[in-house]
Amino acid sequence: MSTLLEVSQLETAYGHSQVLFGMQLQIASGEVATLLGRNGMGKTTTVRSVLGLTPARSGQIRFRGERIEQLSPDRIARMGMAVVPEGRQIFPNLSVRENLQAFAAKRNQHAQPWTLERVYALFPRLQERHRHMGNQLSGGEQQMLAIGRALMTNPYLLILDEATEGLAPLIREEIWHCLAALRAQGQTILVIDKYVQRLIALADQHTLIERGQVVWQGPSEALASQPELWQRYIGV
Numbered sequence: 001m002s003t004l005l006e007v008s009q010l011e012t013a014y015g016h017s018q019v020l021f022g023m024q025l026q027i028a029s030g031e032v033a034t035l036l037g038r039n040g041m042g043k044t045t046t047v048r049s050v051l052g053l054t055p056a057r058s059g060q061i062r063f064r065g066e067r068i069e070q071l072s073p074d075r076i077a078r079m080g081m082a083v084v085p086e087g088r089q090i091f092p093n094l095s096v097r098e099n100l101q102a103f104a105a106k107r108n109q110h111a112q113p114w115t116l117e118r119v120y121a122l123f124p125r126l127q128e129r130h131r132h133m134g135n136q137l138s139g140g141e142q143q144m145l146a147i148g149r150a151l152m153t154n155p156y157l158l159i160l161d162e163a164t165e166g167l168a169p170l171i172r173e174e175i176w177h178c179l180a181a182l183r184a185q186g187q188t189i190l191v192i193d194k195y196v197q198r199l200i201a202l203a204d205q206h207t208l209i210e211r212g213q214v215v216w217q218g219p220s221e222a223l224a225s226q227p228e229l230w231q232r233y234i235g236v
């Protein structure tokens with residue numbers, strides 16, 4: 001498998017406050033990877049640096065073989081990276097259909113492109129609500145829409161920050177099923193969440209971070225067999 005994303009020696013700061021200290025991460029095409037750690041440890045900052053939103057102070061980020069750490073967020077997105085951000089950020093005054101179509105305009109070339117129909121097949125609930133405005137949707141529906149919207153750009157890498165935060169248990173399960181279905185279709189995914197057992201079942205490999213540094217990396221079987229790591233670094 002070829003490496004899709006490779007982050008090495010990443011240092012990122014907000015003003016004088018340094019948050020990432022040599023972060024590293026590798027994701028191969030077709031893999032599902034997670035980023036795990038307690039609140040405030042630098043997961044969102046890592047994602048923001050990869051997306052070009054909070055540029056790295058030093059270090060390298062390679063995506064599809066190209067160095068991207070100096071590129072603009074728009075350029076990086078057009079290379080085929082899409083995020084489902086914490087808080088979802090869907091357009092409240094656009095309908096479900098319009099939210100999806102707005103992002104289709106930014107799409108990358110793809111052999112089997114995502115269409116409204118494919119998104120509706122993945123989330124039938126969105127089809128039922130296709131005329132509803134973004135602000136009329138439940139939290140779960142908004143998250144489905146945020147995922148659908150990201151998929152409409154045909155991303156090589158789909159990133160979910162807090163994939164199921166604040167969602168009811170049944171809706172959470174629906175999101176996990178959707179991510180498993182995407183994985184089965186070969187979608188490469190980086191996911192942040194706190195439900196370690198669900199993530200172990202879903203993902204191939206995991207990166208645990210503490211205070212902006214990697215403290216453990218390994219495959220699902222290794223993480224499953226060391227629950228003391230969950231307690232120590234994730235607090236579950």
Ligand SMILES: Nc1ncnc2c1ncn2[C@@H]1O[C@H](COP(=O)(O)OP(=O)(O)OP(=O)(O)O)[C@@H](O)[C@H]1O
Pocket residue numbers: 014017019037038039040041042043044045046
């Ligand atoms: N815009 C900002 N300006 C200054 N400091 C920030 C900013 N955003 C985040 N931080 C700080 O950077 C550190 C890492 O935050 P980050 O959001 O990356 O952590 P996280 O692991 O994603 O945690 P959470 O789950 O709480 O989002 C925290 O100490 C946070 O207070």
